[in-house]
Amino acid sequence: MTLHLGILQTDSVLDGLQARFGDYPEMFGGLFTAEDPSIRITTYDVQRMLPTTLDCDAYLITGCKLSVYDDLPWIRELAEFVAQAIDGKKKILGICFGHQLIAHFFGGLVAPAPVGWAVGVQTSTLVQKLPWMGDGDQVPDQLHLVSSHKDQVQRLPEGAQVFASSDFCPVSGFTLGDHVLTIQGHPELNTQYSEALMGVRRELLGEDVYQAGIESLTTPTDAQLFTRWMLAFVRDNDGKQQAVDQGPSSEERRQHG
Numbered sequence: 001m002t003l004h005l006g007i008l009q010t011d012s013v014l015d016g017l018q019a020r021f022g023d024y025p026e027m028f029g030g031l032f033t034a035e036d037p038s039i040r041i042t043t044y045d046v047q048r049m050l051p052t053t054l055d056c057d058a059y060l061i062t063g064c065k066l067s068v069y070d071d072l073p074w075i076r077e078l079a080e081f082v083a084q085a086i087d088g089k090k091k092i093l094g095i096c097f098g099h100q101l102i103a104h105f106f107g108g109l110v111a112p113a114p115v116g117w118a119v120g121v122q123t124s125t126l127v128q129k130l131p132w133m134g135d136g137d138q139v140p141d142q143l144h145l146v147s148s149h150k151d152q153v154q155r156l157p158e159g160a161q162v163f164a165s166s167d168f169c170p171v172s173g174f175t176l177g178d179h180v181l182t183i184q185g186h187p188e189l190n191t192q193y194s195e196a197l198m199g200v201r202r203e204l205l206g207e208d209v210y211q212a213g214i215e216s217l218t219t220p221t222d223a224q225l226f227t228r229w230m231l232a233f234v235r236d237n238d239g240k241q242q243a244v245d246q247g248p249s250s251e252e253r254r255q256h257g
Helices: 015-021 024-035 073-087 097-105 191-200 207-216 223-235 250-256
Strands: 004-009 040-045 058-061 091-095 109-112 118-126 142-149 151-155 160-165 173-176 180-183
Touching (some): 058 073, 073 091
Antiparallel strands (some): 118 142
């Protein structure tokens, strides 16, 4: 059966970089169709309008230059939609901002990290090897992805399980029950884009962070590997977890918010 993925687009690539790299939906589209040409993708610009029905099999929340704790109506409304999608047994993929949104609005906490910006290729250790990663003997011990963030998850939601961690970013990836998979890194971003973005932000980052980020770009990324993992997670419908482990209901999230 054809998989229908909804991309919840929270931001756009900077205008000066779009001509060369495209926008986030195109980046994700290239990743997923490389693994499954039959996949159907619908994009929703959630700063303007959220989906009105749960028509997709799964939803992916993109990265964003804003912070999840910014007091903006569309961010709160997006979190409410995600809660409703989980109630509807839809799979949720959270990337960077999406990773942080799930944590922050479902009982955890996100804040600026004392260690500052993470840029370039960041390496995390897989502290759990889970079934959707494939044959455990062939799963690598580390995951390398382009990153660009200054906020981090400081406290996990109840029931969340970390699967990727590093000294710099202890909560690099987590699952919440059987329906939510998140990652702090960016599988959709390549090293050329990372270099260009760091160039734009060089003064903001500071020279030491910038140079370390540039040097990290010689490390090959695991973008396609993680894309395969996302697809395997989305297609895993065996329902091993009980509903209580799938995060709060939409009503519980309203009370929390």
